[in-house]
Each structure stands twice: as C-alpha cells, then as structure tokens.
Amino acid sequence: MGSSMGFLGKGVPPTQMMNMVMGSLYKQFTQKAINNFDDFHVAVLDIFNNFNSALPGRHFDFPTPDQIKVCFTRWKEAKDEEEKKKLFIEFMSKSVKPSKLDDVTMITGIVSPPAAMAAKRAGENVPQLKLIKLIPDVIFVPTVTILAIVSAKLSRRMYLK
Numbered sequence: 001m002g003s004s005m006g007f008l009g010k011g012v013p014p015t016q017m018m019n020m021v022m023g024s025l026y027k028q029f030t031q032k033a034i035n036n037f038d039d040f041h042v043a044v045l046d047i048f049n050n051f052n053s054a055l056p057g058r059h060f061d062f063p064t065p066d067q068i069k070v071c072f073t074r075w076k077e078a079k080d081e082e083e084k085k086k087l088f089i090e091f092m093s094k095s096v097k098p099s100k101l102d103d104v105t106m107i108t109g110i111v112s113p114p115a116a117m118a119a120k121r122a123g124e125n126v127p128q129l130k131l132i133k134l135i136p137d138v139i140f141v142p143t144v145t146i147l148a149i150v151s152a153k154l155s156r157r158m159y160l161k
Helices: 002-010 014-030 035-052 066-079 081-095 102-122 127-134 137-160
Strands: none
Touching: 014 035, 035 066, 035 127, 066 102, 102 127, 102 137
C-alpha cells in the first residue's frame, strides 16, 4: 500500500515536466512563419505574453531585444531542426525569470491605505476640503493607493536614469 501511495504522490518528475512544457512552447513557436528578426521577436514576445496572461499573479520579464537578436542569429545559423529546438529551449530556460517587486513598491502599497484614511479624516475637518466627505472610502483609498504606487514607480525610474 505504501509503495502505491508513494507512486501516486510523486506526479510527473520536474525534468520530464520541463521537457514537456518546452516542447509545447517550441511547437507553438514554430507554427508561426519566421523569416526575419521581426517575426522571431514577435513570436518570442507572444510566448512571454501568453505566460503572463495564463499564470495569475505571477509575471515574467521579457528578454531584451539584444538578447533576442543574439538568439535569432544563433537560431538562424543552426543546421537542423533539432539544433534549433535545443537553442530555443536553452534561450527560454535562461530568459524566463519571474519579475520581482522592489521594496519601494511593497512599502508604498502597505503604507498608503492607512495614510489615505488618515488624510481623508484630517481633510474632512478642513473647511476648504469638506467636499472630501462626499467621496466614499471604498473609492478614495484604492485610488490614493494606486496613485501612490504609480508615483513611487515613476519617481524611482526617473531617479535611476
């Protein structure tokens, strides 16, 4: 009994699962007509777009155009279909990296809802801002939170440039 339960609990081995996923990705990739770099680039971006739309909550960063161009030149120079498939699988396994939240975004997302509520309560007592009472909390707090996160991301991008 223990051996049958152990067999049932294992599922598909990770290497076999990875080969199956990469094989289906390559099949989807080769169904498109790839004649030049632009076609190759669109096909790769389409695969990443499918990843991001199919997996809820988890998103993957797109490879840079330079990385895609290097892969395209190696893929174009490959002699047979098996070598092309190997290059594609190698590129995808190197390029598929989950996107990460930075600390600023996380802290802003945690701190801004209570700060928005405090600001709203304080603003309700100011005569010039009495109109703020008309806005419901369920609209005000998420709006302020989203605006805070967007401004934090934009200011961080401008600072890093």
